[in-house]
Amino acid sequence: MRTAISFVLLLSTAFAACNQAGTTAKNDSTTTEEASTENTIAGCYHKISGRDTAKLSLVIDDNKVNGTLEYRIYEKDKNSGVITGTLQDNILRATYEFQSEGMKSxxxxxxKLMGEQVYEAQTDSLNAEGLPVFNADAALLKFEPTPFKKTACE
Structure with missing residues (x-):
């Protein structure tokens, strides 16, 4: 009889410990989700320059950035795609993968993110493949005069 009671007590103690561990893990994951949500910022931006337009949407999670970018240059094919990069001191350096004229590039x-506006950097030069090269020193970057302005996301 004593063995049966001891066994039941042992099982109930083990069961209680397992339940507490499950609760703690559940609370920890909730805290982590809330923390990551607090560090995530999303925004949409629109730029109009003459008859040309551009749209930019960003999701910033700590220093990692993902989003979409679309250019509609008057009387030319539009190009649209995704950007992936990092944000440091309000400077976003990203890779833009896009479709234009049926080709993937x-x-x-x-x-540069400045409050409700985003300024696109002007390229310093082109590499051998004709791709833009930007200065590694953020202080030496030059930016377009017309910014993307924050808008409601569609």
């Missing part, structure tokens, strides 16, 4: 892009 990749190039680097750089943006």
């Amino acid at each position: 990749t190039r680097d892009v750089v943006f």
Whole structure:
């Protein structure tokens, strides 16, 4: 009889410990999800320059950035795709993978985030493949005068 009672007590103690561990793990994951949600920022931006337009949407999670970018240059094919990069000191350095004229291409892009506006960097030069090259020193980057302005996301 004592053995049966001891066994039941042992099982109930083990069961209680397992339940507490499950609760703790559940609470920890909830805390992690809330923390990551707090560090995530999303925004949409639109730029109009003459008859040319561009749209940019960003999701910033700590220093990692993902989003979409679309250019509609007047009387030319549009190009649209995704950007993936990192944000450091309000400078976004990203890779832009896009479709244009039925072809898939990749190039680097750089943006400066300033409050409700985003400025696209002008390229310093082109490499041997004709792709833009940007200065590694953020202080030496030059930016387009017309910014992307924050808008409601579609």
